Amino acid sequence: MKLIGIVGSNAEVSYNRLLLKYMEKQFKTLVDIELIEIKDVPMFNQDDDQTESSIIQKFNRKISYADGVIIATPEHNRTITPSLKSFLEWLSFKIHPLENKPVMIVGASYYDQGSSRAQLHLRQILEAPGVNAMVMPGNEFLLGKVKSAFDDSNNLKDEKTKTILEETLKKFMRYVEVVSVLEGPKKPIAEPEDLFATGKIATTIEGIEMAAEDWVEQAAEKVNAVSGNDYVNLNRGILTVDQLNYFLASIPMELTFADSNNQFIYYNRVKPREEMLAGRTPAQVGNALAYCHPESTYKGVEWVIQQLRTGAQELVKVHIPTGDSDSFVVHNYQAMYDDNGEYAGLNEYVFDYQPLIDFYLQQTGQKLIGDIDAVSGASESSNDTKADAVSGASESTNETKVDAVSGASENK
Template sequence: MKFVGLVGSNADESYNRKLLEFIRRQFKVKFELEVLEIDDIPMFNQDENWEECFQLRLLYHKITRADGVIIATPEHNHTITAALKSVLEWLSFKVHPFEDKPVMIVGASYYDQGTSRAQVHLRKILDAPGVNAFTLPGNEFLLGKAKEAFDGNGNITDQGTVKFLEMCLDNFIKYVGVVSSLKKPKPIEAEDLYCKGAIDTTILGIDPDDPDWLEKAAKQVNAVEGDTYVKLDNGLLTVNQLNMFLNAMPFELTYADDNNQFLYYNDAHPDPNTMLGKRVKEQVGNRLGTVHGTLPPARMKNVEWVVGTLRNGNQEYVRTIVPGTPPEVINTHNYQAMYYPDGSYAGINEIIFNFKPWLDWYLKETGQRLVGGTGMQTVHGATDADSGASSTDAAGSGADLTTDADSGASIQ
């Protein structure tokens, strides 16, 4: 599960930030938590455009896609901070990311009450029309005497408190599971698979379906190549090194931007006919509608569904297993949403690989085996059998896409 934690203070030093960071570290095996700030958000003004604030856009996109939200609120004058109240105003006026979203409230304060009154007020706000969050009832975690609660490394020292916090978080995980079953996905609008519009990174003046698009586009923008260095977020590589790195991946990788233009695939196989999702260089730059132009209309609708599902944030990834392959191949496709710095949709990163060798290796290493009939096999064994790994889980997760994927076509 992926949660976001909202720091309810805009102060540089905050015990509620410490509390969320402790939760993120201490319970990382249970869920993934991303801590978000509200320090650069202006006071709510309905005459202003919320989209002009980067941090508000970030909060909107992160909350929309999260499985649940944990809000850590201080207590100022018996209520929540003005900064947190303002954020909730912004996110319940033109946009409503909290609607039907599971929310847990925690709080830390200097005094014994541990933000109890602020939490009562926050529950009322989250229940208001326009917010409509599903706030976990009861289950209050109130951290009093916050100055003494943490050690120098930001850890809560009292083990009884940590155990109670873990119980509250376990209850929230169960609550998210229940609420998620009631979630209705956003309706998917018709996708423009033929790139009729343009985005900031679209290279204009060249037909996307031109088989020489790559060379012409690279020349037009003076694209670097060879031993020219590229500074990445966490590294410095030449273009040649980047190509070697990506081509050495044990997966077939593709990227299509949020304008539905196919821009890249790695050269993991020298012969396209040996690829699980066949691609050729002449397709680079193509419209997705062109890449999948040979599919019947019903299957094109499945392509739209995958793109629209990821664009809407209904799912962060879509997985499917392509049927009809030989026994030594489990043709697995993973379509992963990508995001711009403000959290908005940036396109699809597709990974295709044969899962069978990985499964065989796992079974050998753990001493387990597959049992059961075809399509109903599960992993059993004396070692690590509670892992829950099963071919049923893998195949079932992509059941809605089998009509799209059974030809081996991929969302390139």
Template structure:
């Protein structure tokens, strides 16, 4: 976390600068802390626009790059001094780096009340429409009698004062994290998905009821689909239809294909080993619109997944489905498919239990999973909302009730915009 401290004084010696320097030394391990100065800024004059001058632009840039700002203000005649007021005028005239930026106010003064009245006025200024900063409420740190507050090394003497300052800074860091949600752009409303697959695309086999239990057989007859030992030319190979089936059935994962019309067309039927599939399919599902493959409670999540893939918000979405027992770590992966022009052509859902791969890797390398959080499976689970355990294509994991707007496993980088 980056925090910048602004010294609200242009004096060569400033106790407020001393206070910020102490914060940097004493609490620097908790966040990345740098000081910014206002000493070189010109006095604000609207008739002599200095917005693009180096001092103003440099200050604006360090504020833009920071996650939060701490302003240490002195008190002059019951308010902030002229140089700090001038700096804030530049930062709210044609540029607005403090807009939506969390700001903590502190201050040091020669007198007992610290800089209480200056802090009150500064809070009002930060709330002005042109500034529009997010002033950290409460937790006022008012350092009075500053001549006696520091030792010869520039460190605060009183342990209770240091402890209170540390508490305020910890709360400010939490405040910064909270404001990240306030500053997020509104979620883009994507076009709804036709899960009933009522439209047609160039590969739609027409004249066959999509919900027919023998859709594969009917569609094969209408389309004169090849089978058996007939060769199929692929982009880098030639296989018979039988060989393709052998090859796909041997994959150590369950594969499903739904086209861009949201019609469920294929799954690699697994050999009958007596074990249930991780995401159960049945021979009557191919051909069905996706809406037929899911209970009503799961359809919003299905739509969200397809929207993300179709509109390029994400290329891969991964979800851990924890309903298979402690000896498995089952991941549902949703991969967008594109043609040579980049057009969306559907999705490939592949489901696999990665636990055997993890166990094999640990055995081969001699490494172990350590710590309170499973280094492989649970890195982000404590900090994020619960992930929906819903099969985006077939409804295989329908037992888990999913939230309306699913969060996505951090492995895929998918939740940055949500």
């Protein structure tokens, strides 16, 4: 379950932000909570419509894709902050991501009653026509005397308060499930992904067959691409093409660039395919992502891309078991954005965390103990079946592994 936590204050120091961060950390095994800040949201003004701006659309996508929302509100003059009110105005002017969305209200205040009056007012706003959120009834969390509520590690001190907060969150999670049943299947928020890259974007190099084994060479010739000692003006430096290649090849992880048209256009090839964590070949560069994957994984690949394209998540991590107990390989899918905040493609970086974990343990003198895998938290034997986290297909450690983005199918 994915929840969005909205910090209802634009203050640099906010106890309500602290409360949400505590919830994010304390209950991470129960639910995924992602915090969003409203401090950069412009003041609402219908004569200066900012609905299509990147920041408003970013929040629109995140809230639309979430299963539910938690709003942490302070109390200013018996009501919510102007910044939170303005934020809600944008989300009920021309777009309505909170409509039929389950919402839980929490709040912290210096005084005994917490933010009870602000919460009551916020509930009225959320239930107003145009917003139409489904606020969790009869359940609220009020944190009073907040200045003394947290310890030096930003954890709640009082055990009873911790228990109440956990019980309230669990009730909200059940409420989200009930609303989901009442509302029925979610309408798709994003258009289906064109994994065959039949469209084009501003940087598409036309007139060259994407599946051509020498796509790079043909494309470079067509656009007169610079090479060798020609300089490239980057946003924080000037490098020659050779220096840029040296730099990318030296990064201790495997990098892949797939553009917003779902075309695989780069990887920092430093090893033969059979020695890579996610095997790729030079002939794959230029291919549409569909041609880089087995058809059985299309649904999983589409899900990852839609998470990034819509802003529902900016980073998706997938642990791909290799059958080697001395490695812990993670595929990280990072969304990339242009200067206007528009989706520009994904950066997949594949990294073996185990050497880093071993180094950390050696330097600190700590040890991993117990029968539970201390990193993934999953108990597994070497004979257990592994689940491909992207395609959802079940596979054993001796079967073929499928790289979720490059799709290079390889047998270990």
